[in-house]
Amino acid sequence: MRLARYKPSVPKCWLFAASGALWSTVGLTMCISAVSWLVQTDLMRAVEYATVGAILALVSTLWGFGRIAGRNIRRLRQLPDQRCLFAFQAWKSYLIILFMIGLGIGMRQSSLPKEVLAVVYLAVGGALLLSSTLYYGYLARLLRIHVRRRAKQPPSDAGL
DSSP: OOGGGGSOEEEHHHHHHHHHHHHHHHHHHHHHHHHHHHTTSOHHHHHHHHHHHHHHHHHHIIIIIHHHHHHHHHHHHTSOSEEEGGGGSOHHHHHHHHHHHHHHHHHHHSSOOHHHHHHHHHHHHHHHHHHHHHHHHHHHHHHHHHHHHHHHSOOOOTTO
């Protein structure tokens, strides 16, 4: 029995969708956690912490996560048209994901004040959310190209 037949092979465009969905989901989840911690503090301090988190998210997007997403998009573009669904991230990225999950669990269990943790979660979550738009942008580009190619094809006589 060959294991290859159980590999979930998908068109390459699904890899961009999967990457964007993962980054968006994790980013949104982290931002929601951060906001839930900030609503428990007074309004002015919550606004201050949220502002710092948002600024760090923008910086992290420009000089960190956006670059990572760009490299991953270039890697995905070089893959063949049909690929295993789990190829949407490089295997090294799965190790980084596991490390970050462990780091997040450790930080939540630590004695760090939730307001400080909220800044970190807003920074990382916001950067993931903003960077996920790069995947969606490339996916939209692929879909536009696909639609244009289909429009240029002559109608088939298969139904006649």
